[in-house]
Amino acid sequence: MADSTPLLSQPNSVKSESTPPPLEKHHPSLDSTIERCIGDFGWAQFLQALLVSSxxxxxAQQTFITVFTDAHPTWHCTTHQHGCNSISNICYLPKNSWAWxxxxxxxxxxxxxxxxxxSIITGLPASSFFMGCLVGGLVLATLADSSLGRKNLLFLSCLTMSLSxxxxxxxxxxxxxSALKLVCxxxxxxxxxxxxxxxTELVGKRWRGEVGVIGFFCFTIGFLSLPAIAYLNRGxxxxxxxxxxxxxxxxxxxxxxxxVHESPRWLFVRGRKEEAVATLKSIAPPSHSGYLTWSFSGVSFEQETCNNGNVYSTIKMLVQKRWAFRRLLPVMVIGFGIGMVYYGMPLGLGNLSFNLYLSVTFNALSELPxxxxxxxxxxxxxxKISVLAFTMISGIFSVMCALKGQVWARFQIGLELxxxxxxxxxxxxxxxxxxxxxxxxxxxxxxxxVRQxxxxxxxFGPMLVAAESRNEISSYGVFGLVIGCCGLFAVCLPETRGRTICDTMDEEEHKEKAACNSVGDVLA
Known part of the structure; x- marks a missing residue:
């Protein structure tokens, strides 16, 4: 891969401004250049991260809103005839013998x-929502990498979701x-x-993980707000x-x-260098503004890898590159297992012997720790080890939650949490x-x-939950087995903790080959 050569210089003297800096033997990469600009975490970056993460x-609200809007309401007998008090399924009772x-x-x-x-009918709205997510992810996902960018797609997605x-x-x-849930x-x-x-692209690698978690906190806030809103509107x-x-x-x-600002990494990869510099200037800490001077002469960043082709060329690259596909397939399998539990469990809370508002609140609160x-x-x-360990724990306790009996019923909500x-x-x-x-x-x-x-x-969660409400299947048992088996695929992935992220496929492939050669040398 040709070296990228955006250079930073500190204008401490007239000489440094009027004469080009000497060429280094090894030019800094895009990642190292951006690190010098935004490696420190400033207030501008924090506010941007907070606004975007909101x-x-x-x-979260639209994801789990059907827990309340599509819930099976409680009912009571209006007469003691027809054995009303001894029957738990109102479908076996005359309509005039019970009421909501x-x-x-x-x-x-x-x-x-x-x-x-x-059950397929009552679970249809929630399943339609997730089917819409699935199709939307496949149709819209690459627009953030190809034409619209991260910011514009975020804006359009939020607006159209809320309108629908x-x-x-x-x-x-x-x-x-169900049709409107599909659109939403x-x-x-x-x-x-x-x-x-x-x-994560607005900050340096030191803060990447911490800033990414802000979004998870915001998701928890949205999830936690639902039982409060539902309780206030319960009648x-x-x-x-x-x-x-x-x-x-x-x-x-x-x-x-x-x-909100666009990602400077994406702008640079797309060849929009001036906009990238302007964004960096607006979010870089004040201590870095003095030397935020870029020299673009001789830049030969391999934009062909990212700019050519249609909007689905990025998916094509992921599939065609063997090293990329060997990573993509395991993380998608793991994601499938986690998704069945993560999205399915809150929908099944109505089947537990516990107050629905409290159980949803406890689930939302469990996202905080x-x-x-x-x-x-x-x-x-x-x-790698963390994903493997947590999926195993989730699977074991989910299966335990499915066990029948009065003793287990007392601990069901704890096991589920x-x-x-x-x-x-x-x-x-x-x-x-x-x-x-x-x-x-x-x-x-x-x-x-992976999100898809x-x-x-x-x-599959809503269908399993609806079936469980009719005592046809234990949804939590299925959840546990699926996430446990899917989590095993984590062993196929390379470890990335503390690793510098790359910007092009060639750069990542070069690093992959270097790692394989190192492992081969050790084994030899």
Whole structure:
């Protein structure tokens, strides 16, 4: 690969400004050059990271909102005839022998008389949302690497997701509702990926893991806000939940459009050097502004690798390069297993013998220590071993949660929380792991594919949960077996802790070959 030669010089004298600096034997890479500019963490970078990461709040709300809007409401007998008190399934009772505990408009199940519908019907809206995420991720993911960039795709995704969520309030039946959930999921697909990649590319490698975890905290805040909003509107229509979560999302989108900067790495890789420099000047700490002078003469950064081809060329590169595909396949398999637990468990809380509002709150709160563990230990944790360990723990406790009997029922919520905490931590580490495994020009696409694998696992969650509500299957048992088996694929991945991230495929491939040669020499 040709060397990239953006040079930094300190204008401490007239001589340094008027004469070009002497050529070094080894020119600094793009990564090292940006490190000199933004390696220290300043307030401008913190505010940018906080603003971008706030997108996760609205992402979380739309992801888990069906826990309340699509919940099976509680009911009571209105007569002692027909053995009402001894029957747990209202489908076996006459309609006039029971009634809902709350107004019928509090859930789509009671409003549209779906209490006896097939599990595939009642689980359709949530599954449609995840199917939309899956399709949207495949269709939109590469736009952040190719044409739109991280910021513009984040803005458009947040705006369209919030608008489609707002339109959901006009649903008249389960089919219209499911179609709008599909659109909402499609628009939402790239929010988390764009936010995570953009925040980590705005800082130096020293702060990459810590800044990435800000998004996980924001996701937790969004998740945690749902039971509060639902409880305050517990007697109102389920449509109010969509109103209170979509309108703030629309306002937030405007803030992204006007105040968020594009990734300087992406701008440089796309050949937009002047914009990249302007962005660096706006976010670099004041102590670095004195020598932020770039010289672009002789720059021969291999932009062909990233600029040519259509918007799906990045996925093509990931598949064609053997070393990249050997990394992409395992992380996607791991993501599938984690996604089934991470997205499926909260949807199944209604099947546990515990208060729904409290159980959702506890699950959301369990993400706080998960994010805290990640942010405090990410610099010390080996990525590969951590992902393997947390997926195993999650799988074991999920299977234990599925065991029947009065003794196990008492500990169900505790076992579920441990499993969900472990899955959340594995989720966090896997995303940071993925960012470090792939270079800048394909990083967003690779991360998006991993997130789509997570979402694909989530597609099956609502169906399993709906089946469990009819005592057809133990969803938690399936969750545990899947995440445990998928987590084993972590052994196929290289360790990336403390490693400098690359910007082109050739640079990463050169590093991969060098590592293989080193291992070969040791074995020889």
């Amino acid at each position: 997108a996760w709040i609205f992402d 505990d709350r107004p019928s408009h509090t859930s789509i199940i009671s409003e549209w008389n779906l209490e006896c519908a097939a 969520a707002l339109l959901t309030i006009f649903s008249t039946n389960i089919w219209v509702y 999921g499609f628009c939402r697909a790239t929010i988390g990926t764009c936010a995570l990649v953009l925040t 109102s229509s389920w449509r109010y939940l969509y109103v209170w979560t979509s309108i703030p999302g629309i306002l937030y989108s405007m803030l992204v459009h006007f105040f 998960s994010s805290l563990v990640t942010i405090l230990l990410i610099g010390k944790l080996n990525r 441990i499993s969900f905490f472990s899955a959340s931590t594995a989720f966090n580490i896997l995303l940071i792991f993925t960012i470090e495994l792939f270079p800048t020009c394909v990083r967003n696409s690779a991360t998006s594919l 694998a997570l979402v694909f696992g989530g597609v």
